[in-house]
Amino acid sequence: LGGNGGSDDVIVPGTNSGFAPFEFTQGGELVGFDIDLAEEAISRAGYEVGDWTDIDFKSLIPSLNEDNIDLIAAGMTITDKRQQQIAFTDPYYESNQSVLVSSERDFSPESESDLSGAIVGAQSGTTGEGEVERLVEEGVLDAENVRQYDNYTLAAQDLENGNVDAIVVDVPVAQNFADSRAVEVAFIIETGESFGFGMRQDDDRIQDINDALAEIEEDGTYDDLVTEWFE
Amino acid sequence: MDPIALQAGDWQFVLSNWRYLLLGTAVTISLTATSLALGFLAGFPAGAIEVYGSGRLKSAVSTAGVVLRGTPIVVLMVLVHFGLPIPQLGTLPVLDIQLEVFLAATLALGLRSAAYQGQVFRGAIQSLSEGQMEAARSVGLTRRQAIRHVVFPQAVRRSIPGFQNEFTIVLKDTSVAIAIGLAELLTRAENLYLQPGQGTAVMEVILAISAVYFVLTFTTNRALDYVERRYAVPGGTK
């Protein structure tokens, strides 16, 4: 059970900002699609929303398992490997990976094979990094040319500064970067992955959250949020 | 240098976020204070044990000291954060930090500082001449009384310069708490320039917070210089 010293009534959500528009800070405030959706789901499920914890992406799962947080809302893709560690709610978002390049340089790959020899980065612990690793294993990329970041914004920054040739990141986030920075989407890797909120495997409140998510989708709140954050 | 450099708009951006950074500064100062306090409370007994203790206790203390001084602070910090079962303690309002993260950072910085302060204090005790102890014992003071009334008062004074060093080191190393996401000054700086569209302000933001760190170390060092002079034994070298 949620053994966080407090009551079962409170769900403490955790995230990793710097992943606009899902979660990012603005004027010191944590905002984004995940933030709104998670808060809505928690309250509709009849729980109190605890204080948000904003930590390293790769620390999220250990933090959850150590009861430091009760729910991960961080644009986290549901994967087998992660499912061995934690449980996921029903998927709430479908996504693919974008290959993002600088718009100021003339490197514009059109397919995975064009990435051969390039320096490619991703945030460590993300599916983007998973894709990069797959490319390494397939021999497209050189292992020495892979860069890991604590945070996608730092990766985008590095891309702008010319320290990497491309970064692999979820489509909506890539789109957001392309709108605000001198970067552009080169092509898309179809992964068909879906995001879910992460919870402890022994936390039976997950059912209530799933019900709440379903309700949010049905009554149109979900679409309002999509409009607000992605358009 | 690159053309990204110093734009008026970016300075404007730093200025408009002064409250946010000020809170970060408050967190940094609090963390420095709690860590140093922990370091003092644990370090001075540790130093005394290394000089006067014996057997298990002494070797345990000195081994712990070597381990704490031989491990990078960032490793200590993540270890405390992930390795120790610190319960969830909620958020501190106003400063907007999570207490358990703050506690983890305090433990890491504080225990490491204890290991160093212990060395400082040990050195100070050992720099006192043997004769001070003998003289105290010769008037009939017990060993404990001699340590308390003769050795400690002098050793504490001699520790001030070492303590001063320790202060600056802890203050600067609070920035490593970015590794566990504590919203201190550097973390907040990063949050600022990670906001969409503020990528060009990296340099301005970091220069601004560096200035804050510098002012803090500089003024406190001067203040400690003053304390040292104020409490120096007249005519004596420190």
Place this chain on the structure above:
Amino acid sequence: MSLLRVDHVDKSYGEERVLRDVSFEMERQDVEVIVGPSGSGKSTMLRCVNRLTEIDDGEIYLDGEEIHDLDQNDLRRRVGMVFQDFNLFAHRTARGNITLGLEEVLGKSHEEATRVAEDYLERVGLADQADSYPAELSGGQQQRVGIARALAMEPELLLFDEPTSALDPELIGEVLDVMHDLAEEGMTMLCVTHEMDFARSVASTLTVLDDGQIVERGPPEQLFENPEHERTRAFLGDLTDVR
């Protein structure tokens, strides 16, 4: 009964035998001066008496009681010590050096300790330096504070370990004067010193120690004029030459 009786005392540091079968007695009001070459064991002898060093064999009696049967801190209170390099508490004023023992060991009130301390400072001629820190005093003044500190505990026996040898020549006199007065007032004193004028005029007994053994012991006149042993003659001769 003699105040101090040292009985067949042996002491080694590792392989080195520093005191070999040393025995002697002192009566109340005696002033005993010990001389001997460097490393002969003089300091060690003194330190054994107040148990700053523990002996290996033999007994030492203070006023009839074996010192190992006494409480160590109590023994040290009853046997005062004055050091070659003064060892004043550097963080305390002259007065504070004296009050510490009075308050912590004898349990006197702060006021009374202060009064007593000032009396003793007066006695060594330093009434006006009560508020000075050791580093602000000359060597001679420091040593006089050291003596006052020991005296204030009202010891039955005072040990002096070369009290003047760290002093500049012009400052030796003021310390010897104080020691002289003490002897006249009847203080029992065991002194390691190479001040032969002092030994000649004040000592009731003079002991020559060499290589951890007592070579000769007797009234100073006799040792100066008619030494039995060649070693004594040679050694005392050297000392009086240097002065």
Place this chain on the structure above:
Amino acid sequence: MSLLRVDHVDKSYGEERVLRDVSFEMERQDVEVIVGPSGSGKSTMLRCVNRLTEIDDGEIYLDGEEIHDLDQNDLRRRVGMVFQDFNLFAHRTARGNITLGLEEVLGKSHEEATRVAEDYLERVGLADQADSYPAELSGGQQQRVGIARALAMEPELLLFDEPTSALDPELIGEVLDVMHDLAEEGMTMLCVTHEMDFARSVASTLTVLDDGQIVERGPPEQLFENPEHERTRAFLGDLTDVR
């Protein structure tokens, strides 16, 4: 022409006038001894001659040339100096202390420098200590290396600033002997020393300095037997008493 001519030299430190209108001359092969109470300006006088200290007024001529017209490093090579506390280069052997100047200043090859250094060590009786570091030598040996180091540069004038006063009494003789030999070999020497036997037997001229002024100057016999000034009598009297 005189080797050294000091002409109306003035020197102040802040408000304090340390040398006042000092003038004197030395011929080649002269041995001049300067005495005077502590703080009278003796060391300052010496240091002005090789420009370790700069004078405020007056002139100093070495072999007819004003020393400020000479290259500073060259001047220092031509005027050697021996210090009270030896100041040997702590990280170099006795030999290395001497070769440094030979190689770096005179540009000699390493082999030649080594040969010369060993010659000079031989001359001060330390041929067998060439490989010892200063910390391994006695004070007297260190000072003799100091003299050899100065000599090796083949100076025209040697300055000695109390070369024996940091030495234990039994080691003074060996240094004075070397200085004695130097004087006999015709070295021109300007010595601050309180060794009156040396002054009496070796000095060609004795100068008494007090409060930055020359009180009296003349052949040593005359100053000892028939001093013109009361200050001289008092001061030399004190010195000879002490010995």
Place this chain on the structure above:
Amino acid sequence: MTATEESSTAPEEARGSTVGELPGRRRLIVGGVGVAFWAWLLTRWAYHNSWVDRLFTAIGLPDLIRSEVPVRLREPWIPAGPFETAGAAVGEFAASLGPASFLIEWLAWLLNVAGFATTMAPQLAAGAFITAYLTILSMLFGLVIAVPLSVARIYGGFILRSLSLVYTELIRGTPLLAQLFLLYFGLGLANDISEIGIVGNGAVPRAAIFVAIIGFTINSSAYQSEYIRSALQSVDDGQMTAARSVGLSKLQSIRHVILPQGLRFAIPGWTNEFVYLIKYSSLAAFITVPELFRRAQDIGSDTFRFTDAYVIVAVFYLALVLTTALAMNKVESVVAVPGVGQSTDRE
């Protein structure tokens, strides 16, 4: 005129001593384990080093060196199996004992960590290689800057002195991490460095590492110069006077007399700084340098065994730090000259 008329303040220690004195027996143990550790580490490094690989190929040896194997695919030399089996066995035993088996559980954990350590080892060795050259190069470059810096501080005129003071105070007054961020994200230095063609190709390390070296060099030069300054000031004034009296110029005197002595006095402080830099090099992880700590993080996020990974990397750092301190002690006694710079408080 005399060398240091500036008051020679009591030599302040810039940062505290890391290791202090190790008692004799522990020193031996550390020494023994240290030798084994380095033997393993050096072989690992050579085995996957592309320079060594090229050399071997060039002189026609068979392909013994496997630099082409990507870090993640390298095989450990010590199998993890036995540890894991033993750990599992002990763990079961502990479980059968019930709640009173704290110590045995701990042993099981230790065995598991040991097994995990062997699987991590190839990656950590690769990280340690970067940590090592990052530290060594920065120390050396830092020294090159620190010596003139401290000489300027003591012997320089007003302007040189002030410049040196401002530099050291600014660097020492701000966090290293902020300095690294400024260089890497703020100035985008890596970009400029990448443009130097050869960087990041094959055997030449990538740009971020250069930025880290620049950052650490600047930082350590400020600290080193403080150590060297106080060491130089502890050289007796008479040494300068004597050197000048023999006819050496001021620069010659500093070069031949003051520095040889002062630098010996500086060794203990320098050792400390070395050790500090080994530890602080872990901050390079924040600017994407795959050094030791970064590797541990990556392994953690791959396996979700963060605590274990961090414990293992802590032990790794301890080994580096302790062996370095011991080796520097050795250096100190080798270059010691009787009476100069021997620290008396060591056996």
